Structures are given as structure tokens and as C-alpha cells.
Amino acid sequence: MTVNGNKPKFAMYWAASCGGCEIAVLNIHEKILDVDANFDVVFWPVAMDAKYKDVEAMEDGSILLTLFNGGIRNDENEHIAKLLRRKSKILVAFGSCANEGCIPGLANLSDSREIVSTAFNTISTDNPKQIYPMISYDVPEGEIHIPKILPVLKTLDQVVDVDYYMPGCPPESHQIAAVIDLVVQVLQGKAELPPKGTVIGAGNSTVCDECKRARNIKMVKSFKRIWGVEVDPELCLLEQGIPCNGIATRSGCNARCPTAGAQCIGCYGPAEGVIDYGARLISAFASVIDSNDPEEIDRILDGIVDPTGQFYRFNLAGSLLKAGKPAWEKA
Amino acid sequence: MNNNETFDPVIIGFTCNWCSYRAADLAGTSRTKYPHNIRLIRLMCSGRLDPTFVFKALANGADGVMITGCHPGECHYLEQNYKALRRFHLLRRTLKGLGVEPERVKLVWASAAEGKKFATEVGSFVEEIRALGPLNWYRSNGRSPDDSGPTSHEPAPDLKEVPA
Numbered sequence: 191m192t193v194n195g196n197k198p199k200f201a202m203y204w205a206a207s208c209g210g211c212e213i214a215v216l217n218i219h220e221k222i223l224d225v226d227a228n229f230d231v232v233f234w235p236v237a238m239d240a241k242y243k244d245v246e247a248m249e250d251g252s253i254l255l256t257l258f259n260g261g262i263r264n265d266e267n268e269h270i271a272k273l274l275r276r277k278s279k280i281l282v283a284f285g286s287c288a289n290e291g292c293i294p295g296l297a298n299l300s301d302s303r304e305i306v307s308t309a310f311n312t313i314s315t316d317n318p319k320q321i322y323p324m325i326s327y328d329v330p331e332g333e334i335h336i337p338k339i340l341p342v343l344k345t346l347d348q349v350v351d352v353d354y355y356m357p358g359c360p361p362e363s364h365q366i367a368a369v370i371d372l373v374v375q376v377l378q379g380k381a382e383l384p385p386k387g388t389v390i391g392a393g394n395s396t397v398c399d400e401c402k403r404a405r406n407i408k409m410v411k412s413f414k415r416i417w418g419v420e421v422d423p424e425l426c427l428l429e430q431g432i433p434c435n436g437i438a439t440r441s442g443c444n445a446r447c448p449t450a451g452a453q454c455i456g457c458y459g460p461a462e463g464v465i466d467y468g469a470r471l472i473s474a475f476a477s478v479i480d481s482n483d484p485e486e487i488d489r490i491l492d493g494i495v496d497p498t499g500q501f502y503r504f505n506l507a508g509s510l511l512k513a514g515k516p517a518w519e520k521a
Numbered sequence: 522m523n524n525n526e527t528f529d530p531v532i533i534g535f536t537c538n539w540c541s542y543r544a545a546d547l548a549g550t551s552r553t554k555y556p557h558n559i560r561l562i563r564l565m566c567s568g569r570l571d572p573t574f575v576f577k578a579l580a581n582g583a584d585g586v587m588i589t590g591c592h593p594g595e596c597h598y599l600e601q602n603y604k605a606l607r608r609f610h611l612l613r614r615t616l617k618g619l620g621v622e623p624e625r626v627k628l629v630w631a632s633a634a635e636g637k638k639f640a641t642e643v644g645s646f647v648e649e650i651r652a653l654g655p656l657n658w659y660r661s662n663g664r665s666p667d668d669s670g671p672t673s674h675e676p677a678p679d680l681k682e683v684p685a
Contacts, residue, residue, distance in 0.1 A: 299620070469572035472615060476607035482593065482600065487610050497611060498618025510576040511658065515620030518658075 198254035198377065200229035201245075202284075203274055204236060205260030205267035206294045206343060211285040212236045212259070214360035218367045228374050229255070233274075245273055253277045255373060257284040257356075261294050261507060262344040266337035275350040280383075282390070286359035288346040290459050290467075291507020293359075298342045298506050298513035299498070306339065342513045354384070356391040359457035359504060362443050365391035389462075392442030396461045397454045401436055401445035403427065409480035413493025416453055427453050428478060431493070433500055438470040456504050466510045468501030530584040530650040534559040534643070535574065537567045539597040540632050541589035547636030555640035556647045559587065566590070568601025572612045575626060580658050585625045585650040587643070592630040602630070622653050 204212065216222060225231070232253060233240045256278040262268050275281055286292035297305050309315070310322055325338045346352055356369065369391045375381035384390060393400070405426045414431045421427070427434040427448055436445065436454035440461045447454050460467040475494070481487050494500055502509055536542035542563045548555060564570060567590025575586045588609060590602040606628065613623035627646050631639045 299618075466573045466576050468615060469576050472572040472608055472611045476611045477604055479607050482603040482606070484606065484610070487607050491610055491614060494611070494614075496618065497615040501615055510573065510580045511619060511621075512580070514618070517620075519620075 197228065197230040199232045199252060200225065201231070201233040201253045201256040201274060201278065202236075203233065203256065203258050203260070203270055205258070205271065205288070205346075206263035207260030207285065207287045208293075209236065210360040211257075211287075214285075214358075214363055215257070215366055217363040218370065219363075221367045221370055224370055224374055228377055242270070242273070245270075245277060248277050250276050251279050253279065255280045255282070257282050258346055259285040259288050259360075261287040261291050262340065262346065262349050263294060263297075264337035264339050268340070268344075268349055271346060271349050280353045281346075281350070282354045282356055283346040283352045284356050285361055286357060286457055286459060286504050289355050289357050289508065290505045291343055291345055292457075292504050295343045295345075295505075295507030296499070296503070298517045300514070301516045301519075302339050302341050304516070342517045343507050345508050348507075348512075353386050355387075355389045357389060357440055357457075357459040358392065358442065361391055362446075365442055389440070392440050392458060394462045395441045397436035397439045397441055397443065397445050397448065397458070398426075400441045400443070401426075401448045403448060405429070408478040410478045410490070411480050412490055413475075415493075415495065421451050423451060433475065433494055435471060435500070437474045438464060438467055459505060459508070467505040468498075468509055471501045472497075528651055528655055530558050530647055530655070531582060532559045532585045532587060532643075532647065532650060533574075533578040533583045534561045534587040534589065535567070535570050536561050536563050537569075537590045537597075537602070538563055538565045540591035540595065541567075541629070541639065543633035544589075544631040544635045544639040547633065548640045549636075551636055553636055553640040555643040558647045558650075559643050566596065566598050566601045567605035568596070568598060570605050570608065572608055572615075575612060579621065579625070579656060582658065584653070584656045585627070585646065587627050587629060587646055589629045589631055589639070589642075592632055595632065621656070624649060624653060625656065 202212070202215070231238065233245050256274050258271065258274060258281060260267065262271055283289045287294055291298065306322065310317055311320065323336055326333050326335050358365065372381055376383055403426045404424050406429060408429050410431050412431050413433055416432050419430065419432065421432070422430055428437065432453050434448060434453035435456035436448055438461055439454055439456045440458040442458050456467065460470065464470045479487060479490050481490060506513065536545055545561055567588060570588055578586050588605060590605050591597065593602060596602040609626065609628045613626055616626065617623045629642045631642070
């Protein structure tokens with residue numbers, strides 16, 4: 191797949207994200223040398239200096255592989271997503287934000303103006319002159335712009351066509367290494383790319399499938415927050431009444447959190463075939479409640495303090511409703 | 522802001538094969554009138570109701586969802602309607618967190634003999650939804666979130682003070 195004897199081109203971009211995905215890439219240790227040996231890194235803002243205009247000047251489809259992490263929060267993110275789509279042969283939604291919105295997607299519960307207010311005018315912010323960022327401003331040298339916030343955060347595939355999905359917050363380094371191995375093998379003609387739309391770097395089952403804890407019949411009389419109980423190290427967390435999201439979450443992390451004694455919070459996103467992650471969890475959690483009495487059910491459910499956060503912590507922007515009502519109502 | 526008098530709500534109703542669907546059927550054969558606003562979908566059991574169905578209905582333009590099933594203790598599949606009950610409670614709590622009025626989803630028990638009750642319940646639910654106004658989830662009316670973003674980062678006057 192080399193073009194004119196040159197190495198194929200590689201790009202990585204961060205939109206609305208925390209930078210953890212980039213660190214996860216560097217965490218593949220010496221494998222990163224394989225990336226350098228097999229690819230010409232042409233654009234990677236966090237690791238090297240590059241200008242958007244350099245990418246704009248590239249021929250369409252000239253980048254072989256682009257790993258795109260982060261959600262689409264403002265019009266700059268959107269512009270770069272569209273630009274990189276045009277310039278890339280293979281565009282991978284890399285990490286939870288690009289896949290399903292992740293933590294930045296929780297902003298979809300609020301009106302975007304409220305978000306700006308919170309950032310610029312709360313009790314913890316020193317802003318006596320009530321200065322807010324302006325999208326465009328005239329200075330003697332001309333008009334300057336900053337990106338405009340969008341009413342809701344969108345996932346990458348809500349904006350452009352995506353070839354592969356690689357979930358995780360962040361994707362586990364061993365999974366990244368495996369994907370890089372695969373791509374290198376494809377370049378050497380030793381392997382084939384999976385069909386378009388495939389979820390790569392993850393399993394096809396659930397976290398429970400990888401979890402070593404003992405499972406019996408789940409009958410829960412109360413839900414508890416993990417800091418309030420002494421956790422049995424052997425027994426399934428959900429059976430202990432700790433709201434563990436493993437049942438609806440895609441495998442691929444080797445059940446890291448439950449193994450360490452913490453509940454799964456769902457960073458690998460919905461398991462294979464799940465349309466709405468939160469809905470699947472509602473179904474599952476409701477099924478384990480050991481009561482048929484409406485009042486008692488209500489009392490048990492009080493133990494899930496923030497159901498929306500519990501079920502949509504990573505998946506709000508990628509869910510069926512995509513946002514809370516206030517986010518789009520006033521938009 | 523909405524003219525609730527002329528608002529014609531769209532309601533998706535989930536019925537179970539053994540009781541509530543037959544209640545609807547009985548309402549029909551006994552010519553009991555009820556509003557046209559409800560579109561019934563028959564499931565084998567209310568326990569089949571995946572909350573995904575409710576989210577999908579709301580996201581695609583429904584203003585309300587009515588879940589119906591056999592009376593407690595009378596489920597054809599022993600106790601799956603209790604599962605529906607528990608899902609319904611958790612679903613309403615989740616909707617509340619999403620800023621959606623939980624009253625937009627209602628659970629009604631109706632036996633095969635309760636055609637009249639079914640019709641009355643549909644009637645009162647339509648009125649409750651009419652009072653709430655249209656949901657208009659942004660996908661439903663062709664609006665997409667990028668149609669109308671804020672034109673500046675200056676917040677609306679009512680939002681200037683947000684507690685930390």
C-alpha cells in the first residue's frame with residue numbers, strides 16, 4: 191500500500207477530549223516505533239507542530255489512517271472532522287468521545303449558554319466585568335475569530351462517515367497495540383482489513399464475560415454506592431447491590447474495574463447489538479430488583495442516586511435521545 | 522408558547538397479547554369510543570417492553586408512551602408484568618434526569634374484560650399529554666442541533682447567574 195515508495199501517512203486529531211487517548215497511544219511503549227517505522231506522521235497536534243492549512247493543502251484521500259478522538263463540540267471540531275474525512279482513506283473514531291460522546295457529552299444535559307455561563311460567571315470565577323468570549327472581534331489588524339460552541343456535542347459519526355470504531359476511555363493500550371499490529375500486517379499484505387463499520391480493538395461480548403467474580407442469582411434488595419460498603423472480593427458486584435454497568439458494556443478491557451474492586455462505569459460503550467446503552471441497563475437493573483411492591487421498588491431505586499448519570503455517563507451523545515431536553519429546547 | 526387546544530398528541534401504546542390488547546379489542550367490538558391519538562403496538566407481554574422502545578418512540582416524534590399489561594398477579598407469563606413495573610419506575614427516573622417530564626410515560630393495567638377502562642385511560646392520558654404540550658424531540662420535526670446554534674457566546678439574560 192506504499193505510494194511511490196513513500197511511507198503511508200498517519201494522522202491523529204483531538205477534538206473535544208481530555209488528551210487521555212493520546213497518552214494511551216504513547217502507553218504502547220516501544221510499539222510506537224512501529225508506527226514511526228511504517229508511517230509518515232503528517233498531522234498530530236498533540237505530538238508535533240502542524241497547521242490546518244498544511245492538511246488543507248494535502249491531496250484528498252492521501253492520509254491512509256486517521257485516528258480521531260474527541261467529540262464534536264464546536265465548529266472548529268466539525269470543520270476538522272470534515273477535513274480529515276476528506277483527506278483520509280481510513281477514519282477511525284478513536285476512544286469513547288468520538289464514539290459516543292463520553293464525559294464531554296454529558297454537557298448535552300444542559301443548554302449550551304448555561305455551559306458558557308458556568309465557565310465564565312460562577313461564584314468561583316473572577317469576572318467582574320462580565321466578559322464573555324466573542325465569536326468574532328474587530329481589531330486594527332482585522333477580524334479575529336474563535337470557534338463557536340454547538341448547541342449539543344455530537345459524536346464523530348453524527349458528523350461524518352466513519353470507517354471503524356475503537357471504543358474505550360481511553361482504549362486499552364494492549365488493544366491499540368493489537369490494532370497497530372493488524373494495520374502493519376495489512377500494509378505488508380499479510381492480513382485483510384475488517385469490513386467497514388466494524389468495532390475494532392474490543393471484544394464482542396460484555397464485561398461480565400471477562401469478569402472473574404462469582405455469579406449466582408441476582409436478587410437485589412437495595413442499591414448501594416461503593417464507598418458505603420465493604421466489597422466482597424469474590425462475588426459479582428451487582429449481586430452485592432453495587433450498580434455495576436458490566437452487563438451492558440462491551441468487553442475488551444479484561445474487566446479492569448470489577449477486578450480491582452470497583453464497579454464498571456461503562457467506558458467501553460454499548461455491547462454488540464445494543465441500540466441504547468442506558469435502556470439496556472434500565473432493563474437489566476430493573477430485572478434484578480427483588481420486589482414486586484411499587485413502594486418498595488421506589489425505595490430500592492432511591493439507591494441509584496443519579497440514574498441518568500449512571501446509565502449515560504459515557505453514552506449520552508450516542509444514545510437514542512442524544513441529549514437532555516434543555517440542551518436543544520432553547521437552541 | 523404552544524396552542525394546546527389545537528395540539529394533537531401522538532401517543533404510542535404498548536399492549537400485551539393476553540390482557541390489554543384484548544381490552545383494546547373489547548373496546549373496539551363494544552364500540553366504546555376513545556381518542557385516535559394512540560397507536561397501539563402489540564407485544565406478547567409487557568415484560569417484553571425494552572425501554573429502548575420508549576426512547577425510540579420519544580426520539581422519533583411521540584409525545585407520550587403508554588405501557589399496558591395484565592394486572593399484577595395475572596400475567597400470562599407469571600410475573601413478567603412486575604418486570605415491566607420495575608422498568609417503568611426506573612425509566613421515569615431516567616427521563617426526569619434528561620429533562621423530560623416523567624408523566625409522558627404511563628403504566629396501565631387492563632384485563633381482557635376491561636375494554637371500558639382501557640378507553641377511559643387512553644382518554645385521560647391524551648388529555649394529560651395535551652396539557653404537557655408537544656415534546657418535539659429535535660429529530661422529530663426535522664430540526665437538527667446544528668440548525669440553530671447560539672450566534673454568540675453571550676448567555677441569555679436569564680442565564681447570567683448560574684450557581685457553581
